[in-house]
Amino acid sequence: MHSGLVSVVGRPNVGKSSLVNALVGRKVSIVSHKPQTTRHRIQGVVHRPEGQIVFVDTPGLHLGGKRTLNQVMNDAAVGALADVDVVLFVVEAGRWTDEDAAVLTRLARLQTPVGLVVNKIDRIADKATLLPLLAELSARHPFAFVVPLSAIKRQNLDPLLTELMARMPEGPPLYPEEMVVGYDDAFGLAELIREKLVRNLHQELPYATTVGIESFEQEGRLDRVHAVIWVEREGQKGIVVGEKGEQLRKIGEAARREWERQQGRKLYLKLWCKVRENWSDDMRSLQQFGIGGD
Ligand SMILES: Nc1nc2c(ncn2[C@@H]2O[C@H](COP(=O)(O)OP(=O)(O)OP(=O)(O)O)[C@@H](O)[C@H]2O)c(=O)[nH]1
């Protein structure tokens, strides 16, 4: 048996979470078209007859953003670089930014092998441009391997798994076979609610929101949950709740539907919106919400 840990890093929005979901074959980590969606290190496990790979999805490493939340997210990503067997550096095909360069500068110092994933190749209309593009990226660093793929279209995932499996050390599985995600139900549901929130709210508001689970009770096949969407100011509450509570209902409904499909259980979800002044710039609040400090 072979088994090991693979960190998935890169700037926001390149498709790290989409990649982990595609590799594991289920939603492990929430996804949205807005940058800075992932806020935690999130583990998803691929089980194969020849071995086990534990993927660690991370928050997008970003420049700028002065709030404590930004710092805590970047720290969580950097923290995932230590004690892993391979680091996967994910970039977007055809788009290289200062943030990508900053991530690579960090990775260049590591002793750990770094493999490059060039994601979103489905967006490259003229496939003839792909080869020079890969050559250009390969020249930036002596990567252990380079794999172009599409997480969304599930193109070229197997070659990546082959590269990774070849680098997993010998050893017993790290997790039991039935374990696919490295977190509990309460965390999974809070994240799912946050995904619906991020997808339904516009512009900057998602950055001012987080989700906490107040209580989570299981009665047979029914989950009874009280959850709170936290915002930073009274004015934001109105937007999250919406006219006659319409928006909040929509978010709760979308989360419930997906949870029930994913878990094969019923969900009774009570969803509230509350204000915690300036929570994203306050370490104590962040820790109370389970963000950072791990
Ligand atoms: N066309 C295309 N879009 C993709 C692909 N993979 C991801 N995306 C899209 O890219 C956006 C960001 O995806 P995420 O997986 O949330 O990106 P991330 O790197 O985890 O982002 P952060 O968590 O914010 O750091 C979403 O709109 C995805 O649907 C792909 O292979 N092709």
Ligand SMILES: [Mg+2]
């Ligand atoms: Mg993500």
